[in-house]
Amino acid sequence: MNNSQSASYNAGQAKGQAEEKSNQLMDKASQAAASAQETAQQAGQQIKAGAQGVADAAKDATGMNK
Known part of the structure; x- marks a missing residue:
């Protein structure tokens, strides 16, 4: 995996974690x-x-x- 792919993967992971945290806060x-x-x-x-x-x-x- 090259640096661009790694950065893209990490960005996707961060986005997923942020969405999950947002959902938890909304709940x-x-x-x-x-x-x-x-x-x-x-x-x-x-x-x-x-x-x-x-x-x-x-x-x-x-x-x-009365």
Whole structure:
């Protein structure tokens, strides 16, 4: 193998490794985004439940819940 072929082979190897690393990073980013979305949904549900509790307490206190 001459120098040109060796350089071309090495460039191909580097490109393949860079693509694999890029794919791994994209997978991690996708997983992080999904986790953040799930966390936000859970937080939203907790806030909604808390607000409903406050509303029910206010109705009870004012007699509007009968």
